[in-house]
Amino acid sequence: MILKPPPIVEKMLGIVRSSTVWRSFWRQGYPSNDENRALIMFNSLFLHLHPVKVKGHTLKITYTWGLGFIAFWLFVILTITGVVLMFFYVPSTTRAYQDIQALETTIPFGIVLRNMHRWAAHLMVLIVFLHMCRVFYTGGYKAPREWNWVVGVNMLVLTSMLSFTGYLLPWDDLAISAIKIGSQIAAVTPFIGQWVRGLMIGATPTEEVGQNALLRFYVLHVMILPIVLYLLIFFHFWRIRKDGGLSLPEKTAEEPADNGKKVLVN
Numbered sequence: 001m002i003l004k005p006p007p008i009v010e011k012m013l014g015i016v017r018s019s020t021v022w023r024s025f026w027r028q029g030y031p032s033n034d035e036n037r038a039l040i041m042f043n044s045l046f047l048h049l050h051p052v053k054v055k056g057h058t059l060k061i062t063y064t065w066g067l068g069f070i071a072f073w074l075f076v077i078l079t080i081t082g083v084v085l086m087f088f089y090v091p092s093t094t095r096a097y098q099d100i101q102a103l104e105t106t107i108p109f110g111i112v113l114r115n116m117h118r119w120a121a122h123l124m125v126l127i128v129f130l131h132m133c134r135v136f137y138t139g140g141y142k143a144p145r146e147w148n149w150v151v152g153v154n155m156l157v158l159t160s161m162l163s164f165t166g167y168l169l170p171w172d173d174l175a176i177s178a179i180k181i182g183s184q185i186a187a188v189t190p191f192i193g194q195w196v197r198g199l200m201i202g203a204t205p206t207e208e209v210g211q212n213a214l215l216r217f218y219v220l221h222v223m224i225l226p227i228v229l230y231l232l233i234f235f236h237f238w239r240i241r242k243d244g245g246l247s248l249p250e251k252t253a254e255e256p257a258d259n260g261k262k263v264l265v266n
């Protein structure tokens with residue numbers, strides 16, 4: 001059922017819609033037919049990221065559980081809270097711990113900010129993992145989506161690296177010990193172990209985790225890894241479109257399963 005506004009409202013809307021200012025915003029007519037509805041998608045910077053048409057089953061919550069989108073929005077929350085945290089944190093071995101203590105005790109809403117960042121981070125690791133399981137169990141990794149699976153694996157690695165690099169930043173005993181262990185694991189890489197350890201923490205084989213490690217982890221955590229992950233996420237979304245939308249369940253009422261076949265590119 002289409003709800004119609006009262007005639008006076010419709011008349012006023014008609015006047016607004018025929019104005020040049022309105023037309024400069026909305027280049028197509030009112031979305032009352034398929035063509036205009038499609039044009040709205042094409043003409044909007046944000047909406048054009050979505051396909052004009054989607055297969056019905058992809059809207060069913062029990063197919064995807066929305067896990068990919070939840071992972072994406074958690075990453076957006078992490079970015080926003082992370083940027084705000086940067087105003088209160090200096091990556092120095094003499095200040096980092098105090099800065100975190102100040103967030104927990106004196107800075108207004110600092111504890112909320114820090115915990116939003118921490119919990120979103122823990123949750124993102126879990127949700128990305130569950131999303132990967134969903135893709136596996138629905139066969140979403142099969143042709144023609146193998147490449148997007150590979151991209152996804154890289155995103156899982158980046159998510160873990162973000163988690164690991166963030167862990168050192170509070171510079172408390174737990175964090176320092178964790179990175180010591182991590183760097184010792186890196187050091188036993190066959191042949192290039194000491195080099196990998198040196199690259200990771202900026203220390204010679206006789207030196208321990210220190211200022212260089214903190215700075216490296218900080219730059220990786222706030223700049224390099226998030227930028228690469230955002231680029232991969234947008235590539236991931238674009239690939240879903242190019243692979244013809246999401247995979248189909250083995251048997252849907254609408255269409256036969258497409259797994260294993262080439263599907264249309266939109």
Ligand code: HEM
Pocket residue numbers: 064065066067068069071072075128131132135138139140141145148149150151152153155156159233236240245246247248
């Ligand atoms: C930051 C991490 C990730 C984000 C934000 C993300 C986002 C998404 C979104 C929004 C979708 C659409 C459907 C849905 O919500 O399930 C999707 C689909 C997909 N994702 Fe991810 N993803 C991530 C990680 C991964 C990982 C770790 C893998 C696999 C190793 C993966 C493989 C795939 C594949 C193959 C599809 C298409 C599935 C199908 O057609 O059924 N993604 N992803």
